[in-house]
Amino acid sequence: MSSSSPDGPEDDPLLGTAQVAARLNIGESTWRSYRSRQQAPEPDDPGDLGESRFRRRPRWRASTIDAFRPGPLRPGRRTDLAKARAAAREEVAAELEVPAAPPAPTMTRWLERTHAAVFEAAELLVDHREELLAVAARPEALAEAIDAAGMHLSGRPSRALASAVAYALGLLPAEVLARLPEYSDARVALEGARELREQFNRIRG
Numbered sequence: 001m002s003s004s005s006p007d008g009p010e011d012d013p014l015l016g017t018a019q020v021a022a023r024l025n026i027g028e029s030t031w032r033s034y035r036s037r038q039q040a041p042e043p044d045d046p047g048d049l050g051e052s053r054f055r056r057r058p059r060w061r062a063s064t065i066d067a068f069r070p071g072p073l074r075p076g077r078r079t080d081l082a083k084a085r086a087a088a089r090e091e092v093a094a095e096l097e098v099p100a101a102p103p104a105p106t107m108t109r110w111l112e113r114t115h116a117a118v119f120e121a122a123e124l125l126v127d128h129r130e131e132l133l134a135v136a137a138r139p140e141a142l143a144e145a146i147d148a149a150g151m152h153l154s155g156r157p158s159r160a161l162a163s164a165v166a167y168a169l170g171l172l173p174a175e176v177l178a179r180l181p182e183y184s185d186a187r188v189a190l191e192g193a194r195e196l197r198e199q200f201n202r203i204r205g
Contacts, residue, residue, distance in 0.1 A: 014045050014059040023065050029153040034070060036126045036150035041068050058127070110203050111157035114196060118157075121165050121193040122149040128186035132172065135179035142171045162200050169197040 021028040034040040043058035111118075125132065125146045132146070133139040145168035152161040172190060180187040 012061050012063050015062055015065060016057055016059050020060055020065050023062070024068070024070060026070065027154070029151065032123075032126050032150045032153050033147070036129055036147055039071070041065075057123075107159065107203050108157075110199065111159060111162060114162075114199070115157040117193065117196060118162050118165050119153065121169070121190065121196060122153055122161055124186055124189050124193075125165065125168050126150045126153070128184075131180065131184070131186060135176055136171060137176060138171055142168060145171060162196075163204075165193075166197040166200040169194060 015023065017028055017031055021031045024031065031040065041060065041064050044061045044064055045059040047058045126149060129143070129146050133143055136142045145164055149161060149164035149168060152158050152164060154161070169190065174191065174194075177187045177191055
C-alpha cells in the first residue's frame with residue numbers, strides 16, 4: 001500500500017509549476033502560456049486564494065499531467081469583436097515593442113532590482129486572467145497584455161516582461177480593481193504593484 005502525505009499518495013503527488021514543466025520537458029513560461037490560453041488541465045489543488053501575499057500556488061496531480069498531451073499553443077480565445085481585437089493587438093504590440101538596442105544601464109539596474117516583484121505581478125495577472133477580464137473596461141487589450149506577460153515569464157529580468165506587466169496594470173486602474181471582491185488576492189496584490197508601473201514609465205522616459 002502506498003503511503004500518503006499532505007501532497008497526496010507517493011505514486012500520484014501534487015506538482016507545482018516547476019515540477020509540471022520538468023515532467024513535460026517544457027519551460028515554465030510555456031506551461032504558463034498553456035494556462036493563460038486555457039489549454040492546460042484545471043489544477044487538482046487550486047491553491048490558497050486568500051489575501052496572504054504568501055499564498056499557495058495551484059498544483060496538479062502527476063496523473064493529471066501524465067494524461068495531458070500538449071499541442072501547439074493557440075492564440076487567445078477570439079470573440080465576435082474581431083475588429084476591436086485587431087485594433088487592441090496593434091495597440092498592445094506597439095506599446096510592448098522592445099527596441100533592438102540593449103536597455104540603458106539605469107533600466108537594467110531597475111529590472112534586476114525589481115524582478116521578483118514584477119515576476120509576482122505577472123504570475124497574478126496570468127493566474128487571475130479570467131477574473132480580471134470579467135471586470136476590465138477593455139478586456140481585449142488586457143487579454144493581449146496578460147498573454148504577452150505569460151509568454152515572457154522566466155527566471156531572468158526582462159524589459160519585455162516589465163513592459164507587459166506595466167501595460168496590463170495601466171488597464172486596471174483602482175476603479176476597475178474595485179469591482180473585484182474586497183478580499184480578492186488579485187485586487188490586494190495588484191493595487192500594491194501599481195508603483196512598479198509608475199517606476200517603469202519614469203525610467204523608460
